Amino acid sequence: MTTTTRFTALLVALAVVASATVGVAAAASDGSISADPAFPSGTSTHTVTATAGNDTAGSWNGFAVDYSNSGVDASNVSQDDVVTIGIDRGDDAAGDAVDVNVSDDLDSVSASNEGHLLTLGLGGSYDLDAGDEVVVVYEDAYHPMVQGSWETPLDVNPQSSGGETTATLTIESASTSDDTPTTEGDEQTSESTTDDATTDGTTAGTTDDGSTGGTSSGFGLAVAAVAIVGAALLASRD
Incomplete structure (x- = not known):
């Protein structure tokens, strides 16, 4: 392989990495959802957050x-x-803290799809920058009579594409929880003895009926990109 060919292969690999990185950063990310209380069969207050990307x-x-x-x-x-709807500028505050309260711009709250899709409408008076975190806290979400962890899609500006991300909602019985809140980044959850329940917004655990949630595609994309760069570097040594 000539020096020119090796250099071209390396440039192509780097271009793939750059495009993959831009694609991941453009969408919303770091979704989180926590319930208080997190028990089955009852009403709960949910705290939901997501970080805006370039597309939002x-x-x-x-x-x-x-x-x-x-x-x-x-x-x-x-x-x-x-209870709360606002913006954490730069996503630098913990929990449900906000820098900008946008409750005066909240136009509507509605549920569709048999109550499973909650949509909040805003008047558009406040702007989001990439890296800002949106924070929404609301009461009266009713939990079903089951426990487990589920991937929960979130959407910043659902009227257009590019604001989609996911979070993991965990519902657990009192017998499997010590009711001690913990904090992981901005996400607040309850300690659980269920080994397969996670709350990082990427991989859902196993529910009582044996079903499992999905896995975020961003990590796999980054691994693939690194592999391509590695192959190009090996080729350049031949």
Whole structure:
């Protein structure tokens, strides 16, 4: 292989890595959802966050939470049940802290798909920058009579594409929880003795019926990109 050929192969590999990185950063990320209390068969307050990407920069017009996997019923969640809705500039605060309160811009709260899709509408008076975290806290989410962990799709500005991410919602019985809240990044959950339940918003654990959630594609994409660079570097040594 000539020096020119080796150099071209390396440039192609680096271009693939760059495009993959941009693609991951453009969408929303770092979704989290926590429930208080986190027990089955009862109402709960949910705290939901997501970090805006390049595709969601601009006016903040809405937010959606899809409970189809877990069966949580948001039919009774109304505008009065929204305790907090705001923006954490630069995603540098913990929990549900916000720098900008946008409650005065909240236009509507509605549930569809038999109560499993909660959509909040905003007037668009406040702007999001890439890296800002949106924070929404609301009461009256009703948990089903099951326990487990479920991948829960979130969408910043659901009226357009590019704001999608996921979080993991965990519902557990009192007998498997010491009811001690813990914090992992901005996500607050309860300690559980269920080994396969995770709350990092990427991999859902196993539920009582043996089903499992999905896995975030961003990590796999980064591994593939690193492998391509490695192959190009090996080729350059021949």
